[in-house]
Amino acid sequence: MSADISIRTEGDVVVVTPAGDLDAVTSPGLAAVLEPILGAEDPCRGVVIDFSKVGFCDSRCIGVLVSSYRHARDRGIGLAVSAPQRTVHRLFAIAGIDQVITIEDDTQDAMETVLA
Amino acid sequence: MTEETAAPMPGATEVRDAVTVKMPADSAYLSVLRTATAGLAARLDFTLDEIEDLRIGVDEACAMLLSQALPGTDLTTEFELTGDGMRISVSVLTADGRLPARDTFAWTVLSALAGEVDAGVGPDDRVSIVLHKRRGMTESA
Numbered sequence: 269m270s271a272d273i274s275i276r277t278e279g280d281v282v283v284v285t286p287a288g289d290l291d292a293v294t295s296p297g298l299a300a301v302l303e304p305i306l307g308a309e310d311p312c313r314g315v316v317i318d319f320s321k322v323g324f325c326d327s328r329c330i331g332v333l334v335s336s337y338r339h340a341r342d343r344g345i346g347l348a349v350s351a352p353q354r355t356v357h358r359l360f361a362i363a364g365i366d367q368v369i370t371i372e373d374d375t376q377d378a379m380e381t382v383l384a
Numbered sequence: 385m386t387e388e389t390a391a392p393m394p395g396a397t398e399v400r401d402a403v404t405v406k407m408p409a410d411s412a413y414l415s416v417l418r419t420a421t422a423g424l425a426a427r428l429d430f431t432l433d434e435i436e437d438l439r440i441g442v443d444e445a446c447a448m449l450l451s452q453a454l455p456g457t458d459l460t461t462e463f464e465l466t467g468d469g470m471r472i473s474v475s476v477l478t479a480d481g482r483l484p485a486r487d488t489f490a491w492t493v494l495s496a497l498a499g500e501v502d503a504g505v506g507p508d509d510r511v512s513i514v515l516h517k518r519r520g521m522t523e524s525a
Contacts, residue, residue, distance in 0.1 A: 289418075292447040293411045324418065326443050327490040355436045362496055363489075 273301050280313035281379045287321035290329035299332045306339045306347075314382030315340060318375050320351035330363050337369050346382030350375040401465035409453035409476050411446075417461060418443050421472070424463050428470055430519055438517055441498035442472060445513040448484045448491070449476045452511065469499070469518035481509035 272287040282305050286298050298317075305315060317333070319325075333349065340347035348370040352360060360366045372378035405420055407413045421442045425435040446459060453459065453476035462473045483503045484491065495501045498515040505511050 289415055291411075291414050291418075291443055292450070293414060324439070324443075326440055326447070327493040328447065330493075331489065355432075358433065358436070359440060359493075363493055 273297060275301065275305075277312070278379065281316060281382060282312045282314070283316045283318055283375065283379065285318040285321060289324040290322055290332075291324065291326050292328045295325075295328040295332045298329070299336070302332070302336045303339070306336060306343060306345060311343055311345055314346040314348075314379065316375060316378045316382055317347070317349050318351055318378075319349055319353070319356055320375070322356055323353065325356050325359060327363070330360070330365055333365060333369060346384070348372055348378040348382050350378035403463045405461045405463070406458045407461075409450055409455075409457050409459040411450050413459070414443055414446055414450075417446060417459075420461075421463075425470060425517075428465060428519070430470075430517075434517065434519065437497040438470070438472070438515070441494055441501075441515050441517070442474065444490050444494040445472075445474045445498075445501075445515060448488075448494075449474060449478075449511060449513060452476070452478045452480075452482060454479060466516070469516065469521075472515045472517070473512050474515075475506070475510050475512035478509045478511050481505040481511060483511065484513065 274285045276283050284301055288294065290298060305312065337347050350372045351374065352371065360371060370381055372381055403424060405417065407416065418439045422435050422439050425438045430438065442461070450459065457477045460475050464471045483505060499518055499521060500516040501513065503511065503513045
């Protein structure tokens with residue numbers, strides 16, 4: 269079982285939209301999508317991970333977000349998470365990753381933030 | 385927990401609220417167990433946040449145990465209603481009876497959400513993680 273993940277490019281920003289649950293089974297799939305985007309020879313300027321269709325995430329998913337954030341930072345790419353559902357946002361706050369990674373309620377706002 | 389639930393007598397008012405879920409020790413079943421957890425917690429008047437905490441807590445505990453479960457064995461989850469909440473014990477058979485490491489991010493998340501958490505080893509190197517979540521103890525984030 270893998271999470272359904274769509275990717276679209278708008279100007280200099282790549283928006284990655286996973287759908288479903290991101291757990292120990294499906295989170296590696298998100299990492300596998302993000303790695304080549306962040307590691308590209310001629311990378312984009314910003315990446316937004318749109319969480320609006322994610323109903324569940326756990327520590328494994330947060331691990332993928334944190335390692336992706338570090339990868340993006342090292343390569344000078346802006347990275348933000350957008351539109352998490354309330355329960356997922358609550359886990360981000362409890363785990364403290366909202367202090368590390370930019371989380372915007374709105375995907376359009378996030379796309380501007382990552383380019384700032 | 386070896387005690388069996390007695391069949392309720394006609395007219396009996398007390399039914400021991402205990403449910404055991406046994407499934408293959410395979411992470412493909414994590415989502416099924418999360419759904420079962422949410423369904424049982426909803427029966428007990430937990431708040432939506434508390435139900436979510438339990439869902440994540442059970443998921444974290446199982447993911448931890450599955451990494452050391454013997455192939456082809458079962459993951460057993462026992463849910464038991466206590467006076468003020470729910471106790472959930474998740475266990476697997478392992479090769480060496482090693483307790484889950486407590487210095488991991490997964491354990492931090494588990495202990496932040498699940499209330500009281502403990503781990504132990506039983507006969508046959510069966511490793512278990514026990515969560516005890518009480519109602520009305522969740523801080524809103």
